[in-house]
Amino acid sequence: MEGTYTEGFAKVNAGNAFINPLAKLNRDIGIAIVGPKKRGKGLKMLDATAATGIRGIRYLIESAVDDCTFLEINEDVFSQLGANIKSNGVKAAALNTSIQEFCSSTRERFDLVELDPFGGIYPYVFDVAKVLRGGSYFFATATDAAVLCGAQKNACLKLYSAKPMHNKLCHETGLRIMIGYMARMLAQFNFGIDVLLGMFHDHYMRVYARIESGAAAATKSIGELGFAFYCDSCGAITSSKGLVPVHAECHECGSKMRASGPLWLGRLKSDAAIEAVSAYASKSGDRHLKSVSQLLSSELDIPLFYHIPSFTKKLGITGVSPDAVIESLVMRGLSASHTHFDPNGIKSSATAADVTAAIKGCAAGSGSAMH
Numbered sequence: 001m002e003g004t005y006t007e008g009f010a011k012v013n014a015g016n017a018f019i020n021p022l023a024k025l026n027r028d029i030g031i032a033i034v035g036p037k038k039r040g041k042g043l044k045m046l047d048a049t050a051a052t053g054i055r056g057i058r059y060l061i062e063s064a065v066d067d068c069t070f071l072e073i074n075e076d077v078f079s080q081l082g083a084n085i086k087s088n089g090v091k092a093a094a095l096n097t098s099i100q101e102f103c104s105s106t107r108e109r110f111d112l113v114e115l116d117p118f119g120g121i122y123p124y125v126f127d128v129a130k131v132l133r134g135g136s137y138f139f140a141t142a143t144d145a146a147v148l149c150g151a152q153k154n155a156c157l158k159l160y161s162a163k164p165m166h167n168k169l170c171h172e173t174g175l176r177i178m179i180g181y182m183a184r185m186l187a188q189f190n191f192g193i194d195v196l197l198g199m200f201h202d203h204y205m206r207v208y209a210r211i212e213s214g215a216a217a218a219t220k221s222i223g224e225l226g227f228a229f230y231c232d233s234c235g236a237i238t239s240s241k242g243l244v245p246v247h248a249e250c251h252e253c254g255s256k257m258r259a260s261g262p263l264w265l266g267r268l269k270s271d272a273a274i275e276a277v278s279a280y281a282s283k284s285g286d287r288h289l290k291s292v293s294q295l296l297s298s299e300l301d302i303p304l305f306y307h308i309p310s311f312t313k314k315l316g317i318t319g320v321s322p323d324a325v326i327e328s329l330v331m332r333g334l335s336a337s338h339t340h341f342d343p344n345g346i347k348s349s350a351t352a353a354d355v356t357a358a359i360k361g362c363a364a365g366s367g368s369a370m371h
């Protein structure tokens with residue numbers, strides 16, 4: 001990117017450094033969750049993959065963070081980072097080193113670590129764990145969606161020790177594989193992971209988590225791991241906690257189900273995080289962020305979803321909207337919501353048979369059956 005880039009209260013020059021203006025949304029959400037400056041000592045942050053430094057600089061100016069260490073492995077990029085730190089007038093330490101080297105040699109601990117590498121997070125989580133403590137925030141972005149979502153299945157098996165699901169559910173299972181990996185790495189340090197918000201957006205996975213300290217917390221996190229199942233025949237979905245998969249056969253039609261995991265089956269959002277993001281969006285007047293926060297807020301926090309077009313295709317029906325199916329299920333006393341993972345998906349406690357019946361009902365009502 002040429003010239004000066006302004007975002008929030010930061011102004012940076014990219015030079016040779018990578019910057020993605022579209023990632024503003026995920027930077028905004030992090031700043032919203034951490035919250036504004038308070039009286040007394042602020043938070044100590046590690047911007048582990050700094051590039052231009054936009055992330056750490058924004059936290060320093062706009063949030064409760066008052067101390068930041070920036071890491072940048074690339075020498076050219078590092079000199080641009082130094083210039084940006086200076087021109088923004090923030091006081092910070094910047095080191096031209098790697099996450100691996102820094103985290104293995106420091107005695108410092110951080111209240112917030114931002115990990116935003118090129119590609120996957122798997123090479124770094126183990127080292128990041130060394131500089132966390134109970135109560136730390138650990139925010140991570142992954143752009144290796146092709147691996148996590150199963151387009152590169154063997155890479156997922158090799159790098160995450162998890163089987164991906166390469167179908168319409170892959171963005172959710174990919175995110176849950178990423179969190180499952182974080183939970184397993186962190187557990188080795190007797191850390192548990194509390195997911196404040198986990199989302200898929202613009203082709204990347206994003207996790208905002210808080211670290212809990214102690215063997216019990218670590219064991220509790222591992223207890224949230226399990227497997228996700230999908231039936232190609234009838235569209236049924238289910239999941240089972242534990243590191244032994246149990247639902248080989250579909251509970252609705254008896255067919256063999258596809259399995260994915262181990263992956264995170266715990267929560268993907270907290271009320272406090274959603275409220276913070278929503279308040280931030282209202283205050284900043286950012287309508288895109290507001291609509292994202294509304295969608296996340298209304299979404300049922302349960303594993304997996306039903307992809308409506310996969311049902312309508314099999315039924316030979318067109319033109320049934322997720323809204324209509326949600327309304328029909330809710331009228332029957334079942335829970336149902338949109339999902340941010342897919343505009344054509346719905347989360348619901350209903351069975352696949354219930355969803356099929358609702359879709360048929362909607363099609364009959366609107367006269368949209370093809371024959």
Ligand SMILES: C[S@@+](CC[C@H](N)C(=O)[O-])C[C@H]1O[C@@H](n2cnc3c(N)ncnc32)[C@H](O)[C@@H]1O
Pocket residue numbers: 017018019020023048049050051052053054055071072073074077097098099100116117118
């Ligand atoms: C995706 S960019 C970061 C973007 C930035 N966080 C933002 O919000 O604009 C990733 C950066 O991490 C740096 N990097 C890659 N591997 C690293 C490592 N092992 N340790 C520290 N920095 C690394 C790259 O040189 C690159 O500048």
Ligand SMILES: [Zn+2]
Pocket residue numbers: 231232233234235236250251252253254255
């Ligand atoms: Zn089935």
